[in-house]
Amino acid sequence: MNNPSKKISLFGSTGSIGCNSLIVIDSLNSNGYDISVKYLTTNTKIDILAGQIKKYSPAGVVIQDNDAYNEFRSKYDFKGLEVLQGKKGLMEIAERDDHDFLINALVGFSGLEPTIKAIQSNKDIALANKETLVVAGKIITSLTNKFNTRIFPIDSEHSAILQCLQGEDKKNIRRLILTASGGPFLNKTTEEMKNTSVEDALSHPNWKMGKKITIDSATMMNKGLEVIEAKWLFDMESEKIDVVIHPESIIHSMVEFIDGSIKAQLGIPDMKIPIQYSLTHPGRISSGYPKMDFTKFSSLRFEEPDLEKFKCLKIAYEVLKEEGTYPAVMNAANEIAVDLFLKGKIRFTEIPEIIEYNLNNHNNTDDYSLEDIIETDSQIRNQILRKYND
């Protein structure tokens, strides 16, 4: 049960999820909640961070990037503000006991270790950083059990599933059905995708998000990551997790039960709703967020995903079945490949090729520690960067 009084740290506060989280916190606080913001963090966006510091007066901030840290130091001087640096700073904050809740909106693998530190310090977590569960779901779930903490998903799909499961018995689930918009290339051919520009890949039809997740949506790796995330969040067998393409992103996801009944959660695509639910679950709080007007969405469409065209989703399904250290390999290769694509160093269609190559050359094992995951991640990254001289 979520407590209306929270002291939170918001990791990744200057990104899309971070900024929306602060709007949600303002709204909750004007509706009887008492959420104070103890820590904010950014990678490089120090000016946005400075604005947030003025408004929320946190006890401290972390700036991950070294240059940005130095720039912040020379440019700003907030009285009494603790300014920490890098991953070390994140880890230190995650461990402190002057707050009780972490909103983790970090991007990619970097979210993993702070999440673990926060769990080990008995904090509940609202998790937007899906990579954490993808690469180390087994370790994370065993830790949340041990430390009796909870993870509330900040993801429209997993929030939808959590809501559909409310009051239902897990044993009655036939399957989870994650919806996928299909991204900007749903109706493009593989040939057209091959020649796509970074700009095209960054124009998502429904959601305004950060660059990494927008490219992941274009390749549909985002849905692949979500399928693996769902396995761990809901303790679900791999074969009970399906994906259906739904271009309008109105139905955020569904649960089919053993009696043939299906429950869906829907609404306009606005991350503030799942963010708020992560902070109020299983309760709800009145919000002034835009309402769904069914007459404006005169048609909701569905189709099967094309796994030959969206190879990343196919890869993720295979990795989901195999488990072990494969998810860490897939995720590391994907993060680097997306970065290379954004820098113009590879074609869009090379992203799945790089991932597949690295999976094929990896010795998978089910017997792994957190250190093995961290080492695998770093090894795969270096391997690809060497090859592409990045």
Next chain:
Amino acid sequence: MNNPSKKISLFGSTGSIGCNSLIVIDSLNSNGYDISVKYLTTNTKIDILAGQIKKYSPAGVVIQDNDAYNEFRSKYDFKGLEVLQGKKGLMEIAERDDHDFLINALVGFSGLEPTIKAIQSNKDIALANKETLVVAGKIITSLTNKFNTRIFPIDSEHSAILQCLQGEDKKNIRRLILTASGGPFLNKTTEEMKNTSVEDALSHPNWKMGKKITIDSATMMNKGLEVIEAKWLFDMESEKIDVVIHPESIIHSMVEFIDGSIKAQLGIPDMKIPIQYSLTHPGRISSGYPKMDFTKFSSLRFEEPDLEKFKCLKIAYEVLKEEGTYPAVMNAANEIAVDLFLKGKIRFTEIPEIIEYNLNNHNNTDDYSLEDIIETDSQIRNQILRKYND
């Protein structure tokens, strides 16, 4: 909580809901339930009833129609079977304590008094007979509170809402959204509706149902009755119940919460799913009923209902606001008008005209007893029948 061991009476066993209920009971019994069928009833379909008697060996049956009763008596002789007659027979069975659950699939106002007798005899009820709640919702809900019994809706819409509310706090509901197929005349003009044949009005696009409810679907009075039913089933303010047209009948209904999140229950249009849920709620039992294949429903559409064209829905909304004895007037006038239309005595578009005329000439009151409802019903029926010489 529903008990897997039940002794039931099935009122209206030879209709569409009745026959489907028996299929569901067979399926539940092969899945660990222990449901015995103590009583079956029909209005006129004695041969179907005879088949059901052979299969289920009930203790007794009721035949409502006098001629059908006599024909059954001369045609069949089931050893040890008690055969009762008419409304009196239904009332007697509803009151008995040799069973604990009533499935009420009677048509129209005739379902009201047996429902009340069953509640007063401490039975839970699976209710397909929506007219019961429409005409006497206030009386019924006060009785279910007094006798601590429950009503489980057998209606795809209300079953959907019940499922969406599972695990949710009633105070967090912003509105209920009932979906309506719009029936066979969704895309017809009022002029075309005026000249429609009985056959056209009986061809519903999605659901195979009895004649009364099929005509109610064509006029959209069915949705009007459901709006009023929802008010009583879920103790909901009138202004929090909306209708949206959804021609595919895949989303069976929805609930919008105060945070902007919407939950929907969906699936193929098959009454066996809500019937089963009324017997298993809040649990679920595995079923072999056909599964939803999203690729076969490539588009789900929504639009606002046209209240000028579907006058019956407009009337029902007004009656919902006014309450009192108006719902009984509306329902009686509708039942008789539908019957007159089926007999070829009035045009399709005269149905709302007859209802409106009778409402306009009725002195509404909020201070009424069950007897007042019964008298109002009978008075309205006689009034219309006299006028149309039926």
